[in-house]
Amino acid sequence: MNPLFQVSQFYIPPGFIDLGLGDPQLSLLPFDLLRTAAEERFKQREIEFLQYGTEQGDGTFRQSLAAFLTHAYLLPVEADSLFITNGASMGLHLICTLFTRPGDTIFVEEPTYFLALRIFTDHELQVVPIRTDENGLVIENLEEKLAEYNPKFLYFIPTFQNPTGHTLPAGRRKKLLRVSRQHDFLLVADEVYHCLSYSGEVPRPFAADAKSGNVISLGSFSKILAPGLRLGWIQTDEKIMQRLVTSGLLDSGGGMNPFTSAIVRQVLENGGLDQNIAKLKAIYSQRVSIMDDVLLQHIPQAEYSVPKGGYFFWIHLPNTINTMELRRKAEDFKIGFRPGALFSCQKGMQDYIRLSFVFYEPDQLEQGILRLKRSLENFEY
Numbered sequence: 367m368n369p370l371f372q373v374s375q376f377y378i379p380p381g382f383i384d385l386g387l388g389d390p391q392l393s394l395l396p397f398d399l400l401r402t403a404a405e406e407r408f409k410q411r412e413i414e415f416l417q418y419g420t421e422q423g424d425g426t427f428r429q430s431l432a433a434f435l436t437h438a439y440l441l442p443v444e445a446d447s448l449f450i451t452n453g454a455s456m457g458l459h460l461i462c463t464l465f466t467r468p469g470d471t472i473f474v475e476e477p478t479y480f481l482a483l484r485i486f487t488d489h490e491l492q493v494v495p496i497r498t499d500e501n502g503l504v505i506e507n508l509e510e511k512l513a514e515y516n517p518k519f520l521y522f523i524p525t526f527q528n529p530t531g532h533t534l535p536a537g538r539r540k541k542l543l544r545v546s547r548q549h550d551f552l553l554v555a556d557e558v559y560h561c562l563s564y565s566g567e568v569p570r571p572f573a574a575d576a577k578s579g580n581v582i583s584l585g586s587f588s589k590i591l592a593p594g595l596r597l598g599w600i601q602t603d604e605k606i607m608q609r610l611v612t613s614g615l616l617d618s619g620g621g622m623n624p625f626t627s628a629i630v631r632q633v634l635e636n637g638g639l640d641q642n643i644a645k646l647k648a649i650y651s652q653r654v655s656i657m658d659d660v661l662l663q664h665i666p667q668a669e670y671s672v673p674k675g676g677y678f679f680w681i682h683l684p685n686t687i688n689t690m691e692l693r694r695k696a697e698d699f700k701i702g703f704r705p706g707a708l709f710s711c712q713k714g715m716q717d718y719i720r721l722s723f724v725f726y727e728p729d730q731l732e733q734g735i736l737r738l739k740r741s742l743e744n745f746e747y
């Protein structure tokens with residue numbers, strides 16, 4: 367492999383199993399699907415996709431994406447409500463740029479996606495945590511914090527949350543919409559795992575309320591196709607859209623990623639995305655049950671709810687364990703995980719760990735859990 371194209375997983379030392387890693391396994395990335403789509407697209411000899419793109423993102427691509435989402439969300443999605451991004455991270459960065467100033471307050475779930483916290487740090491935002499339980503955000507705690515703070519937005523992951531895997535039920539979604547309107551703050555719903563459900567029904571996405579004036583839904587191809595595409599979308603209302611498309615970034619550089627959009631449009635039109643999602647769901651749901659079985663068998667002190675979708679197990683270990691310290695010990699056993707404190711903006715969650723099942727085959731998952739068991743046996747707490 368060309369060393370210039372190394373990706374994060376290649377920094378894992380040989381023989382080490384890093385169950386903290388949230389990157390999909392290389393063999394699950396749809397190389398042939400994208401190669402065929404690119405060949406078909408190039409054969410058509412429409413060269414517009416090599417030009418600067420329209421600010422909102424290529425119209426034909428947005429139409430294909432809208433058709434896919436209409437079917438995936440089971441509700442009508444219009445191409446006009448979609449804005450193409452370089453992925454959810456870039457979407458979030460743009461939202462911070464346009465809707466906040468340094469020192470502004472924003473709310474996040476406790477725990478939350480740790481790399482979103484990095485984006486908020488870059489924007490010098492004051493981050494206030496809102497408590498969560500098995501059903502996601504605790505609305506009463508949100509209301510308590512609203513008595514004290516005036517946030518610009520709430521950033522949250524309503525479905526198959528990172529790191530907890532929890533999903534906000536429909537009742538709480540309704541309340542959250544009501545409270546956000548009453549208190550006039552934006553809801554930035556990161557819905558990147560919405561399409562990766564392994565059992566049961568998923569509540570309506572916040573994208574369904576994109577027209578309500580204060581909702582921004584973030585979507586991405588990273589989890590359902592390939593992160594290297596750097597392609598995603600924002601779904602929102604006309605007024606917010608207007609602010610997005612008139613940003614200086616787009617004025618200078620044009621719409622995001624017209625080249626990749628043209629290739630992914632071909633994947634959408636070929637039905638390749640549906641196929642890929644079906645394949646990922648079958649593989650990941652099998653890994654969830656294997657991981658659950660081996661955890662039950664080898665680490666009976668682990669407390670968790672089995673994820674119904676997404677990428678992660680969020681595991682509570684006995685309170686006296688500091689998982690940052692455990693991680694250092696675990697390195698001796700060649701096993702990695704993400705300690706809970708990473709996902710807390712107040713250095714809490716020290717007795718939790720996040721494990722992912724997307725990067726490794728079942729036998730390596732089992733091996734990894736055995737190594738974790740050994741690290742726990744050799745850790746004094």
Ligand SMILES: Cc1ncc(COP(=O)(O)O)c(C=O)c1O
Pocket residue numbers: 388452453454455456479523528556558585586587588593597598
């Ligand atoms: C909740 C969440 N949002 C966003 C991202 C990053 O998405 P993207 O690759 O589209 O920037 C991730 C990736 O781990 C994630 O878990």
